[in-house]
Amino acid sequence: MLRTIDWTIMIVYFVFVLGIGAVLKRYVKTSTDFFLAGRSIPAWVAGLAFLSANLGAQEVIGMGASGAKYGIATSHFYWIGAIPAMVFVGVFMMPFYYGSRARSVPEYLRLRFDEKTRGLNAVSFAVMTLFSSGISMYAMAKLIQILHIFDAPFAWVGLPQAWIFHLSLVISALVVLGYILLGGLTSAIYNEVVQFFLIVAGFLPLVWLGLKNIGGWHGLKANLDPSYTHSWLGMSNPHTNRLGVEWFGLTMGLGFVLSFGYWCTDFLVIQRAMAANSMNSARCTPLIAAFPKMLFPFLVILPGLIAIALPTQNLANLAGTHATTIEGRGLIPAKMDASGQVIRDKDGTVELDYDLATPNMLLHYFPTGILGLGLTALLASFMSGMAGNVTAFNTVWTYDIYQSYINRTASDEHYLWMGHMATIFGIALSVAAAYMATRFNNIMDMLQLVFAFVNAPLFATFLLGMFWKRTTGHGAFTGLLGGTMAAALHHVLTLPQGGVPGVKGGWIATLHVYPSEMAQNFWTAIYAWTTCFVITIVVSLLTRAHDEKELAGLVYSLTERPTQHGLHWYQRPAVLAVVVLAATALLNIVFR
């Protein structure tokens, strides 16, 4: 049960984030200030915001759940599925994004290719960010409801318990709306940095207490099967590791296609680097973010591992359980159906609710006081993810949709006003998407699937666009469509093991069964990327090339290399990149 100090910590935090927005309001005078933070952000601030914008529900709750389910192999999503891509975008791609003075990723596509390629990317990205934001809000409100942290104050005021979900959604939406409306992207970035430190402060003592309780890393290994504590064990065959993926599918599907597609092309994170105060700061932004990113598995995955390694105990005081529940494993309760019955798979094995691994760790280890800090950190992670989506949406809407197709000749003041309006209706639509998730869960699964189809081929378009001057707009557009269709076709012709035809695939026929859903997703991405790559090259060779003068600053071979004169060794992107890659390789070796 939360006490006065816990509530005080939460309220202080909410007042604080709004206060930052209020202080920054006086600096927001133009649309560039609002959408790009006046391109004035120092590298270390942009770097932490780059990382924090990605620290939504998926990261904090999802990675804890994956840690409990798959073990330390979940770290592949960091050491294989993030760091190499972050290094690549910082060293090789940022000179084009920042140097072209494009205000968004879709705008870069217009400069490099043509209007139709920009339009396709802008519209799909805008819709996708709203749904992502909505799903994040839904997950947060659902978690607050399950944790019962608002039960006592609601009972005290006499409000029905069912309102907890609605009020959680509305309050979080209003806080994010408040600080973005007041201070624009600067406010979002500053709050993301605060949220980063808060998340570390909230989760570090959790890992410390958990490891102390279980006897450190050696105690953890003693309590778990070796497949939980070795990240590369059995990766030669999908049937001999917990992920159900073989090394090639992992490194190509996750490590290349999906991770480069996200970290190198998603405007949500690229926007933070575009707000940096110089070309070198923009290049260093993802490299600085890579340092804490490589250590984050110890903060978000380890709680899940500890939760599953603890002796199974009476879970009655924790979340997601009924008073008499003792089924489950460690701190993770069994999944329940609507009637309160334990859900079992076809073999009769109890299905565990892994999403409750991290929340139950907080409730188990944190006493009053620091529990308020931990829950505030959890809420901060949800809000930073939501704010990241909303700021990316309002920029793409205003610059790439409204200014491009609706009102081309308005004043800067008008576009600033439109940015404010886009923030308001962006958050309103996110709330609507959250309610949609409560009623149509399968539709949300389908939408996420469609977004995956659209995203998978994207990196092939950027790679060819930036490094092959012969790539044409027709080639890029056709390649993107072809890649998306290849992803959809691969999905409808395959199934994961144990899956039934439907959202999981196999609608038309089942030509191949993958050992796991993850393997199916990775291979869908590989097929989509390869198709896009080949079609883009073929169509480009058949269509008229761009004039080389138009491509200066947009293509590698036609762009001057950024100079590094007068920089200390630790400010040079190449040096940072080597250090990051060496440290990541070392982590892979230590936890192999």
Added chain:
Amino acid sequence: MGLDIRLPIGFLFSIFGVLLITFGALGSLGINVNLEWGIVMLLFGALMLFLGRRGTKI
């Protein structure tokens, strides 16, 4: 922008540190985590305030 981000971070962490120390002193695994972590947060907050006030470049 005209606000050094280290100042609000330092201020927030100092407040949280004082709250946790107060509660730890007056109010897991036998460790008074509120007191111990409160001291860590207060020290970090003070460092941030010091760097922010000095304008030390990072």
